[in-house]
Amino acid sequence: MSRFGVLVEVRLRPGIADPAGSTVARALPALGFDGVEGVRLGKAVRLTLEAPDEPTARRTAEAVAARLLANAVMEDYEVLAVEALPNAPEEGPRP
Amino acid sequence: MTARVGVVVFPGTNCEHDVAEALGRLGGEARMLWHQDPDLHGVDAVVLPGGFAHGDYLRPGALARFSPVMGAVADFAAAGGPVVGICNGFQVLTEAGLLPGALGVNRSLRFVCRPVRLRVERTGTVLTGQAEAGQELVVPVNHFSGAYRVDPATLERLEAAGQVVLRYLENPNGSQGDVAGVCNEAGNVVGLMPHPERASDPLQGGTDGQVLLRSLLAAALDRSASGARR
Structure with a gap:
């Protein structure tokens, strides 16, 4: 088994009102950022998991997102990145 | 006979x-049902009350729907048992798929805590059996995520099927269709x-x-008298 880090994005579906994103967007011109057309707030979730290979790690993350991380009525999710991580240090006292 | 209501x-x-x-005070008898217990102990109805189940972490109701009691609540609902979710309980029922739609963050981004005017849109449900159609009520709300969200086609279907039970006369949170309460197709949830x-x-x-x-x-x-008690 190998260790993987997986980054999952959970975002509001298009058309779902995002009052927090709108509030951030309205604040930007006052800070001198004039060209920002849209702001949508979502969640970024980092999972660390063990899996035999990268496709399996991705499938597990997608299952976690579908079952728990996102509410399909108002949210979509996407696995943005899967990276191999160094193996965890062995348990037990160190020399 | 005393109505025995489980409060989760x-x-x-x-x-x-x-x-x-x-x-x-209204003559019922409440029995608390701890969420880890998958047994409803023979109650005649179930209320999921307000609060912040599991801290509302991730989303209100997102974790609560997986608590052991929820399997029993789903079975009870499927068998026609009366189930009512109030505030956080409503959020739990939508997350569990026992009611359509979802509750999102209030349009104002503010926690809203005040009495609001409502209209009874649908009688004959377990919550409105003794109310009159069109009856106006003043009942407090107390929430941050109370904006009812559903895709337009589903909202149209809910309206046509009479599943919008209560509607705000002054929308406090940006709910689509001014929806304050909904029911399932059978009207028992x-x-x-x-x-x-x-x-x-x-x-x-x-x-x-x-x-x-x-x-x-x-x-x-009614349920108790019909001998449906489990």
Whole structure:
């Protein structure tokens, strides 16, 4: 088994009102950022998991997102990145 | 006969005693149901009260729907048992798929805590059996994520099927269709954001919530009388 880090994005579906994103967007011109057309707030979730290979790690993350991380009525999710991580240090006292 | 109503308690639930007190004054008998216990102990109806189940972490109701009690609540609902979710309980029922739609963050980004005017849009549900169509009620809301969200086609279907049970006369949170409460197709599962238990005694400033709680107790007694108690 190998260790993987997986980054999952959970975002509001298009058309779902995002009052927090709108509030951030309205604040930007006052800070001198004039060209920002849209702001949508979502969640970024980092999972660390063990899996035999990268496709399996991705499938597990997608299952976690579908079952728990996102509410399909108002949210979509996407696995943005899967990276191999160094193996965890062995348990037990160190020399 | 006394209607026995199970009140589900998750870690973070905080309205269970208010609900139990209000039901008790109206002649019902409340029994607390701990979320880890998958047994409903033969109650005639179930209330999921308000609060912050599991801290509302991730999303309100997102974790609560996986608590062991929820399998029993789903079975009870499927068998026609009366189930009512108030505020956080409504959020739990939508997350569990027992009611359509979802509750999102209020349009104002503010926690809203005040009495609101409602209209009864649908009678004959376990929450509105004793109310009159078009009856206006003043019942407090108390929430941050109370904006009812659903895709337009589903909302149209809910309206046509009479599944919008309560509607805001002054929308406090940006709910689509001014929806304050909905039911399932059979009308035995109802969720609402307002708190009827907080309008059940003159000391609270109003008693308009009583008709809703009385309806629930009547539905519970009907079920008990029909011998459907599990």
